[in-house]
Amino acid sequence: MIRRAARSEHVSGWLFVLPAVALIGLFGIVPIIWGAILSLQQNDLLTPPKWVGLDNYRTLIHDPVFRASVHRTIVYTLLFVPISVGGALAIAILLNRRIRFSRFYRTAVFIPVATSTVATGIIFNWLLEPTYGVANYLLGQIGLGPYGYFQDPDQALYSIVAMTVWGWIGFDVIVYLAALQGVPEELVEAAKLDGAGRWAIFRNVVFPLLSPTTLFLVVWSTINALQVFDEIYVTTHGGPLQATTVMVYYLFNQAFELFHGGYAAAIAYVLFLMTLVLSVVQLWIGNRRVYYS
Amino acid sequence: MKRMVSLVLPLLVLLAAAASCGGGGSSNGVVNITVWHGYEDVEGKAINAAAKRFNDTHPKIHVTVQNYGNADYALQKVLTAIRGGAEPDIAYLYGSWAANIARSPAAVDLAPMIQSDPSIHWDDFWPAERQAVQVGPKIIGVPALVDNLALVYNKKLFDQAGIPYPSDNWTWDDFRAAAKKLTDPSSKQFGWAYVADGSEDTVWRFDALLWQAGGDILNSDNTKAEFNSPAGVKAATLLQQMATVDHSVYLDNGNGNYANLFNSGKIAMLFTGPWDLSSFTDVNYGVQILPGDLNHQTISGPDQWVMFDKGSAQKQAAWTFLKWFTSPQESLQWSLDTGDLPIRQSTTKLAQYSAYTKKYPGVGTFVVNLGNAAKARPVIPTYNEISQAMGQAIQAVLLGKAQPKQALDSAAQQVDSVLASGQ
Numbered sequence: 001m002i003r004r005a006a007r008s009e010h011v012s013g014w015l016f017v018l019p020a021v022a023l024i025g026l027f028g029i030v031p032i033i034w035g036a037i038l039s040l041q042q043n044d045l046l047t048p049p050k051w052v053g054l055d056n057y058r059t060l061i062h063d064p065v066f067r068a069s070v071h072r073t074i075v076y077t078l079l080f081v082p083i084s085v086g087g088a089l090a091i092a093i094l095l096n097r098r099i100r101f102s103r104f105y106r107t108a109v110f111i112p113v114a115t116s117t118v119a120t121g122i123i124f125n126w127l128l129e130p131t132y133g134v135a136n137y138l139l140g141q142i143g144l145g146p147y148g149y150f151q152d153p154d155q156a157l158y159s160i161v162a163m164t165v166w167g168w169i170g171f172d173v174i175v176y177l178a179a180l181q182g183v184p185e186e187l188v189e190a191a192k193l194d195g196a197g198r199w200a201i202f203r204n205v206v207f208p209l210l211s212p213t214t215l216f217l218v219v220w221s222t223i224n225a226l227q228v229f230d231e232i233y234v235t236t237h238g239g240p241l242q243a244t245t246v247m248v249y250y251l252f253n254q255a256f257e258l259f260h261g262g263y264a265a266a267i268a269y270v271l272f273l274m275t276l277v278l279s280v281v282q283l284w285i286g287n288r289r290v291y292y293s
Numbered sequence: 294m295k296r297m298v299s300l301v302l303p304l305l306v307l308l309a310a311a312a313s314c315g316g317g318g319s320s321n322g323v324v325n326i327t328v329w330h331g332y333e334d335v336e337g338k339a340i341n342a343a344a345k346r347f348n349d350t351h352p353k354i355h356v357t358v359q360n361y362g363n364a365d366y367a368l369q370k371v372l373t374a375i376r377g378g379a380e381p382d383i384a385y386l387y388g389s390w391a392a393n394i395a396r397s398p399a400a401v402d403l404a405p406m407i408q409s410d411p412s413i414h415w416d417d418f419w420p421a422e423r424q425a426v427q428v429g430p431k432i433i434g435v436p437a438l439v440d441n442l443a444l445v446y447n448k449k450l451f452d453q454a455g456i457p458y459p460s461d462n463w464t465w466d467d468f469r470a471a472a473k474k475l476t477d478p479s480s481k482q483f484g485w486a487y488v489a490d491g492s493e494d495t496v497w498r499f500d501a502l503l504w505q506a507g508g509d510i511l512n513s514d515n516t517k518a519e520f521n522s523p524a525g526v527k528a529a530t531l532l533q534q535m536a537t538v539d540h541s542v543y544l545d546n547g548n549g550n551y552a553n554l555f556n557s558g559k560i561a562m563l564f565t566g567p568w569d570l571s572s573f574t575d576v577n578y579g580v581q582i583l584p585g586d587l588n589h590q591t592i593s594g595p596d597q598w599v600m601f602d603k604g605s606a607q608k609q610a611a612w613t614f615l616k617w618f619t620s621p622q623e624s625l626q627w628s629l630d631t632g633d634l635p636i637r638q639s640t641t642k643l644a645q646y647s648a649y650t651k652k653y654p655g656v657g658t659f660v661v662n663l664g665n666a667a668k669a670r671p672v673i674p675t676y677n678e679i680s681q682a683m684g685q686a687i688q689a690v691l692l693g694k695a696q697p698k699q700a701l702d703s704a705a706q707q708v709d710s711v712l713a714s715g716q
Contacts, residue, residue, distance in 0.1 A: 044674075045372055046397040125548050131481055132554075151489075151546050153694065237547055239491050241689055256369035258677055259393065 039265035046259065056266035065242065066267065069250040070274075072157060076246060077225040079161045085217045087165065088172030089210070093202075095173065096180045106177070110170040117167065121234030124163045125150070150236045153243040160244055164231050168224070172217050179213040180206070208291045215286035219279055226275050247271050324610040325355045326382040328598075329371070331364030335571050339630035347617055354610045364596075365492070368393065371599075375399045380601045382611040385437055388425040388595045389493060392674045395428040401600040402431040406612055413616055417637045421666050425595040428672055434597030435615045436636050440566035441591045441662050442501055444468075444581045445573070445655070450475055450482070450561040459562075459581040461589070465505075465531055468562075468584035472541040475561035483543040485535065486560045489691045490547025491684035497592050497670070498564050499687050501583060502528035504590040504668050510679070515671050516712055518705035520683060521698070527586070529690050529697035537693040544691060566594070567659045571632045580655030582662050593666035625649065634659055675711050682707040 014021075039056055043049035060066050095105055112120065127135050128149035139145040149159045183206055191201045229248040232238060238245040238253060245253070247267060255264030332340050337360060344358045359381070361370050368390045374380040380399060394400050407415050413435075415423070422436035444459055451458055454474050459467075472484025488494040500510065508524025511517065519525075536542045543560055545551040554560045556575050563569070564583065582589050598618075600611050617623060624640045627633060632653040635641055641660065650657045670676065686704035689695035 044396070045376070046393065122548075125546070129550065131543065132559075151544065151692075153692070237490055237492070239688065240489075240546075240692060241491070241685060241694060253681075256366075256372070258681070259372075 035265045035268055038262055039269050041262040041265075043261035043265075044259040045255075045261045049262070052262065056263050057270075059263065060266055060270065065245070066247075066250060068242070069245050069247050070270075072244070073226060073228075073246045076157060076161060076228060077222060079158075080164060080225040080228075081218060081221045083161070084165045084169050084172055084221055085214065088169050088176055088217070089214075091169070092173045092176035092180055096177060106174075109173050112167045113170040115167070117230040118234050120163065120167050121231055124159075125235055128159060151240055153239075153241045156236050156240060156243040160228070160231060160236070163235070164228060167231070168221075172221070175213060175217060176210065179210050183209050211286075211290040215282070215290050219282050219286070222278055222282065223275055226271060226278070323353060323355050324606055325357065326607060326610050326614060328356060328358045328614070329361045329367070329381040329384040330358060331361055331367055331385060333360070336631045336633075339627060342630070343618060343623065343627065347614060351613070351617075354613060356614055372397075375601070380603070382603055382607055383598050383600055383615065386434065386597060386599050387493075388597060389670060389676055389680070391426055391428050391433050391597065392672045392676060394599055395431050395433045396674060399601050400433060401602050401608060402433070403435065403600065404430065404432040407432060410612075410616075413619075414637075414639075417621070417639050418619075419595075419636070419638060419663060421593040421663065421669065422595040422597075422636065424669050425593075425672070426597050434599040435619055436595055437598045437619075438568075438596040439593060439634055439636055439663065440568060440595075441593045441659060441666050442498065442564045442566055442583060443591065443655075443659055443662050444562060444583055445555075445565050445569070446562045446579050446581065447555065447558060447560070448577045448579050450558065454561075458579055459584065461582050463581070463584035465502075465584055465586050469531065469535055469539065469541075472535060472562060473539045476539065476541040478540070481559060483554075483560050484539075484541035485562045485564075486543040486545055486551040486554065487532065487536070487564075487691060488547060488551065489536075489544040489688055491681070491688040492547055493680050493684070494547065495684045495687050495691075496680050497594060499528060499532070499683070500670065501564070501590060501592045502531060502586075504592070505583070505586040505588055507587045509668070510683075511671050511708075511712075515673055518679075518708040518712070520708075521701035521705040525701050526698045529687065529701055532687065533690045533693070533697055536691045542691070567632055567634050567653070567656055570653055570655060578655065580658040582658065582665060589665055590667055591662055591665045593663065593669070628656075632656060634663070678711045679708050682711075 038049075040051060040053060041049040042052045042055075091109060095102055095109070099105075127133055130136060130146055130148050130151055133149075135149070136146040139147070148155055150156050187205050187209075188201055191205050196204065227248050228246055229252065232244050232246065232249050233252070236244045238249040248271070251264045251267040251271070254260045254267065328340075328344070330340055340358050344356045347356050348354075361367055361384070364385060364387065367384065367386055371380060371384050371386065371394075375397060386394060395402075407413055418436045419439050422439050426432050426434045426436065444463075446459060448458065451471075456471055456474055459471070475484035476482060487498065503510070503520055503525050506524035506527045508522045508528070509519045512519050532542075536544065543551060543554065551560060551563065552565075552569050552572050555563055555569075556573050558576055570578075570580075583591050598615055600608065600615070602608065619636060621635075621637050621640045621643060624635050624637050625643050625645060628635045628640070628649050629645075629652065634656065635646075635649070640646065650660075671679070682704040686695070686700035689700045690697050
């Protein structure tokens with residue numbers, strides 16, 4: 001019995017995936033469990049921790065800065081996801097046509113994705129500098145501005161949206177381009193023969209065939225948007241006046257600037273639950289509407 | 294099942310070993326120690342040269358210096374490293390973190406070593422430096438840097454505007470009026486610059502103004518906020534008037550643009566320290582003590598080398614290095630290389646000291662200004678929270694989003710509740 005089990009494909013299969021399982025377990029599962037334990041402690045990361053049960057979560061509910069950070073995270077996500085996914089679809093359709101230099105344009109669109117976010121941040125710091133920056137100079141030439149961008153509490157979050165859309169849209173474009181190549185020519189031809197115009201073809205043939213891709217991009221972008229951090233860390237540091245303190249930035253502030261490790265872990269868990277619920281809802285809605293050929 | 298365990302275990306051990314392999318240890322009787330720092334450019338070259346000098350003269354010890362990036366975030370990096378068991382032997386940390394790092398069991402209390410080894414000549418360090426590393430009975434580091442804020446000004450811009458250079462009895466009014474005259478919106482020139490990101494950089498410049506007006510950050514037993522006193526409101530009002538009425542202040546968003554702008558002649562005056570002087574290569578600048586109100590106090594920001602416990606041989610080697618690196622002779626070499634102020638009082642009495650004041654015009658004023666550094670920021674573990682609350686208030690005032698009294702009162706309320714809960 002044992003011998004048969006040992007010889008079966010299960011064992012060799014497990015052996016093949018073992019390195020990956022061990023790595024994911026060590027750097028994925030263990031921190032998740034440890035984070036849950038941490039969220040039930042008062043832990044300054046320096047001295048021995050103290051058990052506080054659900055106190056961290058109770059404090060969170062009444063913390064006005066946390067509530068504001070949740071609000072900002074949602075506003076950011078609601079702007080970032082539709083703009084980047086919708087914009088990417090438009091750009092992909094433009095680039096999918098036979099035009100001169102299309103390879104050049106495709107490369108150009110993708111370059112920001114390959115650029116490190118730190119470099120992107122430093123460049124935008126100078127571009128959007130209110131007094132000496134290029135953006136205000138150019139807008140000034142046509143009679144607009146000057147704007148405060150990262151230094152104006154009312155504009156900072158929107159400036160971050162603009163910067164991150166620029167930085168990440170290339171990825172969505174490439175995925176959409178690949179999907180557009182997969183749209184069967186004969187379906188488009190058939191629709192044309194039936195007298196469908198360009199918009200009708202897009203609306204009734206192309207867009208439904210792209211729906212699995214759209215679903216993937218929406219879920220993936222949402223998860224990323226909820227966790228936005230790097231770009232804020234290198235530009236506004238959560239400011240001015242906490243205008244860009246999103247959930248992960250507040251988590252960072254609590255954990256590594258104020259040394260409230262347990263409290264920060266509780267924030268991480270709330271974020272985790274938000275992400276989980278949103279993803280499940282998106283997939284559930286998506287699966288009822290997505291067309292898999 | 295057994296088989297799998299026997300496969301997984303070695304793998305885990307391997308991974309753990311790979312993770313903890315962060316240099317250090319000894320081989321062939323040579324003790325290897327690692328020093329983490331955030332020095333760039335000129336200072337980066339200087340510390341590499343110093344490490345080489347040390348290694349050349351100490352065959353039994355090998356020092357490796359590593360740059361950890363921006364020193365503003367060094368504490369996080371060091372704490373993460375401690376968690377992973379990969380901390381360095383020595384790390385450069387800001388003075389404002391002394392009380393935090395002192396709570397970590399990994400940080401070495403140097404008091405016994407200082408007591409048993411008089412060759413460190415502890416009393417030779419400046420008083421402000423010794424105050425900053427003293428956390429209760431513990432001494433948490435060896436002074437790495439002492440500085441203070443003075444008024445650095447562009448002589449050419451003063452000449453062009455026909456204004457006499459700042460004097461050592463300038464009042465806030467003199468300062469404000471000059472800043473206004475030195476501002477020219479058409480050429481995007483500002484009289485003054487202020488770091489307005491709400492960080493400690495924002496706060497400590499305010500502290501100097503607060504002390505000049507006779508105020509203080511906390512009460513004497515650190516149980517209640519006092520920065521919202523009339524003195525605090527007066528200091529914040531000066532900032533408000535200059536930033537939102539005169540528009541004579543360039544608000545830096547924390548990325549250090551102010552230094553480049555001063556060097557290209559766009560900003561006439563800065564409250565800054567000697568660390569910036571070496572980057573002002575394109576302008577003819579002067580240095581004066583800060584303008585004052587009741588007095589001309591400044592703030593000193595001593596930083597320190599903190600040692601981490603990696604066994605007694607490592608500790609001894611790290612101590613040997615720190616003693617050597619902070620000796621009067623090496624301290625002078627460092628000052629000559631970088632322009633930083635000498636960290637020992639006796640350094641100023643060495644024969645070659647005059648070469649330093651000649652090489653860096655203005656540093657003499659900074660050394661004299663150490664005498665104006667009368668008060669220190671509270672050395673308590675909740676300091677970061679106090680700093681954050683004050684920073685938000687000052688930023689709101691500078692951006693014209695709040696009135697001085699209202700902003701400071703609400704920050705004081707936050708600080709009081711932090712001090713009351715003690716965490």
